[in-house]
Amino acid sequence: MSARVPAAAGRVALDGGRVDAALGGGLALAGCHEIYGPTATALALMLALASARSGPILWLADPRGDDGRLYGAGLAELGGDPGRLWLVAAGAALPMLRAAAEAQRCAALACLVIEAGSASAVDLTVTRRLQLAAAASGVFTLLLRAGPPRPSAALTRWQARAAPARRLAGNAPGPPRLALTLERQRGGPADLYLELEWDRDRRRFLPANTIAQPAIPIGAAFGRRAADVGRVPAVAARRALRPASSAQSTWRAA
Template sequence: MTAATAPTLSDLRRSLAEAALRAGPVAGGRIGLGVPSLDAVLNGGLARAALHEIHAAEAADLAAATGFALGLALRAGQKGEERGKKEEEARRPILWVRQDFLDAETGRLHAPGLSELGLDPARLLLVRARDGEGVLRAGAEAARCPALGAVLIEPWGEPRPFDLTASRRLALAAEGSGVPVLLLRVAAREAPSAARTRWQVRALASRALEANAPGAPAFSLKLLRQRGGAAEREWRVEWDRDRRSFAERSLFDRSDRQAPRTEHAAPLSRPLVPLSGDGQVAADGHDTGLRRAG
């Protein structure tokens, strides 16, 4: 769909129905993050058929929170690949519902940056909505579609319609479809919700490689809440694009063990998901591969 066709919620429903006919239900179980100590606290990983909240610690940490959310979405497809399924079955699309205001506030999504993280932009279905209510409605529709690999919902701030009841709708939709729903929050306070887990993400400085080349994206993760499990735990991790897995930072950098947890690290030397400040999807103006679904 394109902006010229004035896509509506019914268009999204029709697209999702067509996708569901081409794919069977997703696998259940849990999504392992690849960090043994973290997966152990999560009883084997994130629950797949559930709602999870990811909060950017500050507005400047939105790129880090986005990178973590996309890493989880990519990990959600690992189970099918490990079982040797056909490539098309393991590469289910990721649907991202984003509020238009974010483009002006933080910049548009940049397809080369998504590729650097390990996501093929052709696998991404991007839905734009004018306000928080539209984001939540489109996200709830998408969460019911078992053909998707993951649903990422990104409103700005604290949308008035988002309350405990709205979060329960998202959680029930995820449980019914088996698709993980990742709610990316920025400029929002913590509030009661039906999310299975709630995370706070800060950016860490990446470790320079040879010739001072940018290192792997790095994150400071804090598990704020886990329904029925331990919480208030922290990890420092890096994202391995080739393995599509997280790894504990302390395994690579002993100095991290001595870093105070309350310190806000410097920004990444390479953005997790580069966002263009000039309002262009790609700097060279060429086709980025992003597919717009609304």
């Protein structure tokens, strides 16, 4: 395994190599970052844990979405404490953005996640405000989007998808892996691709190409159909099927 380059202060290390170098030493914590794709939820949770910041992870969700609410046991499987996850069912886009503006003033937050989906209200002006507030307060802000990419002032834009897990003993799938594409970066290079494996014990990413074991699609060891393989990385993006209530605070595992 190749030596990893530590992230610069105030940044989250991803691959410890060329992508981190292109980002100026890692993903900046004092900024707003957009995430698209089927594993956006998983990536947001991993980034919040990898930031090594203490304090709550405040998640602003839309209770009308089809995905249900976050699953506390899934966060525990990633190495996090479900008691840190504060889930707020903010309702429509405008109440969600007002809540985000208030949250960005609280430097005690480890991370703010805004589940904006395809809301048209989240336009260039809104993302500029989110970025300026994140830079001023230092609150790590992740904006989860859906649909085609829109004009944005966020520092970076990522596409996140599941990648095949490596093979463990007995053909069991290994830790979750994500395939990420850096599609846009303000003032820096983009169009970069990387595959990362999540280390739950140390709560950090490992570049998949430094781990020599062969890979198998997630779920292949359990006889799932080929069409189902690789859709989600283990339990990272799993959600409870019950819709969120109108107001949620801390979501704890049962």
